[in-house]
């Protein structure tokens with residue numbers, strides 16, 4: 633691993649010698665140049681005769697150094713890398729493979745029936761990004777470290793299949809974010825701490841809700857429940873917006889009327905702006921459709 637490499641996956645390549653597992657770990661990284669791999673060990677284990685790699689379709693295996701790097705495939709291209717090792721006693725490990733794909737929209741890594749979303753193919757995107765439930769026939773369950781970090785999206789909608797969000801996965805350009813109930817593994821640094829202009833929509837008592845409460849990130853808007861539901865009918869909708877405007881214009885509002893979305897002790901124009909952001913968003917049209 634070199635400076636700037638971001639670890640995406642670690643996979644053990646195991647063979648069994650009289651039921652005793654013998655393994656090397658292969659690490660997969662993303663960096664500015666593209667993709668990189670190495671052995672997850674400081675040095676070749678003494679029993680390891682050689683570590684081999686080839687691109688799918690190649691006949692010959694190449695004995696690798698500890699580390700090698702490749703450019704990310706162009707839009708529409710997929711590259712499958714196969715790995716194996718041979719011990720000093722000439723025992724071949726099983727072949728393990730990763731496929732790095734670029735569908736023109738997303739760059740992602742598949743292996744073992746799972747997909748990890750690594751980056752957007754075009755990192756200059758702005759506006760709304762709706763991450764799909766499926767990419768290339770695989771369910772999207774994981775977003776890698778830095779997945780969207782270099783993009784400029786302001787509204788980000790994560791799918792209800794997503795379970796894991798890596799460090800810095802969400803960019804600092806984010807203004808409104810939908811976190812699904814399926815999300816249970818959130819890196820400590822997954823979300824930017826922009827302040828209370830950052831509207832995060834989630835369900836009450838979801839793992840995402842607990843995470844943003846504990847870390848004091850953004851303004852939380854529960855999709856069902858209390859915050860944002862100013863008239864107390866269990867829904868956050870346009871009637872709450874009308875009610876909020878009335879409350880904010882009342883002279884002695886002190887934030888105890890359910891309208892204090894950013895928890896600053898006042899129901900005022902800031903809260904109206906936060907709720908307006910939600911009503912104008914794609915998140916709102918999805919929730920209400």
Ligand SMILES: [Ca+2]
Nearest residue numbers: 861863865867
């Ligand atoms: Ca309501």
Ligand SMILES: [Ca+2]
Nearest residue numbers: 892894896898
């Ligand atoms: Ca307020």
